[in-house]
Amino acid sequence: MGNTAVIIGVDDPFGIALCRSLLERDWTVFGGTTGEQGKSADTDRSGRFYQVPMDPCSITALEAASATVGSEVDQVDLLICNIDTAQNTPSSDGLDFEAMKRVYDAGALGTLRFIEAFLPLTRNGLRRLCFIDDAHGSIEMASGGDDIGNRLSKAALRMACMILSNHLRKEGYTFRIYLPSLEPSHHEMCARFATDYFLADREDEFRMTILDHQGDEWPL
Amino acid sequence: MRTALVTGADRGLGLALTKRFAGQGWHVFAGSYLPDWPELREAAAAHAPHITIVPLDIASDTSVAAARESVAVIAPRLDLVVNNAAVSSAVKDRTIHEKQDYSELMRLYDVNTLGALRVIDAFLPLVAPSDMKRLCFVSSEAGSVSRCERESWYGYCMSKTALNMAVKHLFNMLRPQGYTFRLFHPGWMRTYMSGVKNTEGELEADDVAAAALAYFTRQRGRDLAGIADEDRLVMRDWRGREWPW
Numbered sequence: 094m095g096n097t098a099v100i101i102g103v104d105d106p107f108g109i110a111l112c113r114s115l116l117e118r119d120w121t122v123f124g125g126t127t128g129e130q131g132k133s134a135d136t137d138r139s140g141r142f143y144q145v146p147m148d149p150c151s152i153t154a155l156e157a158a159s160a161t162v163g164s165e166v167d168q169v170d171l172l173i174c175n176i177d178t179a180q181n182t183p184s185s186d187g188l189d190f191e192a193m194k195r196v197y198d199a200g201a202l203g204t205l206r207f208i209e210a211f212l213p214l215t216r217n218g219l220r221r222l223c224f225i226d227d228a229h230g231s232i233e234m235a236s237g238g239d240d241i242g243n244r245l246s247k248a249a250l251r252m253a254c255m256i257l258s259n260h261l262r263k264e265g266y267t268f269r270i271y272l273p274s275l276e277p278s279h280h281e282m283c284a285r286f287a288t289d290y291f292l293a294d295r296e297d298e299f300r301m302t303i304l305d306h307q308g309d310e311w312p313l
Numbered sequence: 314m315r316t317a318l319v320t321g322a323d324r325g326l327g328l329a330l331t332k333r334f335a336g337q338g339w340h341v342f343a344g345s346y347l348p349d350w351p352e353l354r355e356a357a358a359a360h361a362p363h364i365t366i367v368p369l370d371i372a373s374d375t376s377v378a379a380a381r382e383s384v385a386v387i388a389p390r391l392d393l394v395v396n397n398a399a400v401s402s403a404v405k406d407r408t409i410h411e412k413q414d415y416s417e418l419m420r421l422y423d424v425n426t427l428g429a430l431r432v433i434d435a436f437l438p439l440v441a442p443s444d445m446k447r448l449c450f451v452s453s454e455a456g457s458v459s460r461c462e463r464e465s466w467y468g469y470c471m472s473k474t475a476l477n478m479a480v481k482h483l484f485n486m487l488r489p490q491g492y493t494f495r496l497f498h499p500g501w502m503r504t505y506m507s508g509v510k511n512t513e514g515e516l517e518a519d520d521v522a523a524a525a526l527a528y529f530t531r532q533r534g535r536d537l538a539g540i541a542d543e544d545r546l547v548m549r550d551w552r553g554r555e556w557p558w
Binding site: 190 | 426458558
C-alpha cells in the first residue's frame with residue numbers, strides 16, 4: 094500500500110476537495126465526518142477512500158476511529174485537521190458563553206484530541222501534521238468583532254500547534270499550517286495548492302510558518 | 314475618589330494590587346472566590362473603608378451579574394477594572410503522548426479566557442460613565458505563540474493566547490469609544506496559581522503589584538504627530554518590555 098492520509102472534517106467543500114486532490118495523487122484517504130450525518134465525499138470510486146465518523150468533541154470516538162483506521166493500514170503518513178468552527182455571528186449578537194465553549198471544544202480541543210488519538214499510527218510514516226486555519230486566528234491581524242468564539246478557538250489552536258511542534262519536531266515530525274481562501278469557487282484550486290504544500294519538503298522546517306493559498310506567509 | 318474592581322483578590326497578585334490601590338486612596342471592589350481565605354478580610358480591615366469585598370466567581374454568569382449589582386449599589390461608576398483571576402492545572406505537564414484531561418483544559422478556558430470577557434461584559438455599563446475607562450488584563454508570556462518554547466502546558470498556554478485574542482477583540486470594539494487597555498505579563502511569581510504556593514518563583518507578588526499599578530494607572534504617550542500610543546494594543550511585562558503575540 095502507498096501513502097495514507099487521515100483528514101478530520103470532510104463535511105465541508107474544502108475538506109472534500111482535499112480528499113479528491115490526495116486521491117488524484119494515488120494516496121489512500123480516511124475522511125472523518127464530524128457531523129451527525131456526515132456527507133459523502135463522493136470520492137470512493139477510487140477504492141482508496143474510506144469515510145469514518147470522527148466526533149472532535151469525544152476522545153473516545155476519535156480513539157475508536159483511530160482503531161478503525163489502524164485495522165486497515167499499518168501506518169499513516171499525513172494527519173490533516175480541518176475542523177470548521179466558523180459561526181459567522183456578528184458582534185451585535187452579544188456574547189454567548191456557552192456557544193463559545195462549544196466552539197472551543199470542537200475546534201481547539203478537537204484538534205488536540207485528533208492528534209492525541211491518531212499520533213500512534215504515524216510513527217512509521219512521513220510524520221507530517223497539517224492544520225487548516227483561517228485568518229481569524231491571527232491576533233496581529235484581527236480587526237472587527239464578528240465571530241468572537243471562532244477567533245478565540247483559532248488563536249488557541251495556533252498555540253497548540255506551536256507546543257506540538259516544539260515537542261514533536263525532535264521526533265522527526267514536520268508541520269504545515271494553511272489558510273485557504275474563503276471564496277467557494279476557489280476550493281479546488283486551494284486544495285491542490287494545499288496538497289503541494291503538505292507533501293513537499295521545506296528547507297525551513299525548523300520554524301513554524303503559516304501560508305495562505307497564494308503562498309504568502311501570515312504572522313503567528 | 315477613584316474606583317477599581319480587582320478580580321481574584323483573595324491572595325497573590327490580586328491581593329497585593331488591592332492593597333496598593335487602597336493605599337493610594339482608591340476605593341477597591343475586591344472580587345473574592347475563596348471566602349475562607351483570611352488575607353483579604355485582614356486587608357479590608359486594615360485599609361477600611363477603601364476595600365469592599367465582593368463574592369465573585371468569574372466562571373459563573375450568575376455570580377458575575379450578582380457582583381455587578383452589589384457594586385452598582387455602592388458606586389455609580391468604575392474607573393478601572395483589573396482582570397486578574399486565573400487558574401493553572403495540576404496536570405499541565407502532560408505531553409501529547411499522554412492522555413490530556415479535556416475537562417480540565419475546558420475549565421482553564423472558562424476561567425482564564427471567558428472569565429475576563431464575562432466580567433467586562435457585565436461591568437461595562439459601570440465603566441462607561443468614567444472619564445478613565447481603563448480595562449486591565451493580567452495575561453502571561455505563556456500566551457505568546459511566537460515566543461513559546463514549551464512542550465506541554467496546553468490548557469494554560471491556549472487559554473492565555475485566547476485571552477490575548479479576547480482583549481484584541483475588546484480593543485477593536487471599545488477603543489473607538491474612549492476605553493484604554495493594559496495587557497500585562499506579571500512574570501514568574503511566588504503565588505498560588507496551581508492551588509498551592511509556588512516557592513520557586515522569581516518574584517514576590519507585592520513587587521510585581523508595584524509595577525502593575527504604575528502600568529495600569531499611567532497615561533501612555535503621544536508622538537510628535539499627536540498619535541497616541543493608546544491606539545495600539547501591546548502586552549508588557551513587569552519590566553516594561555513588550556511581548557509579541
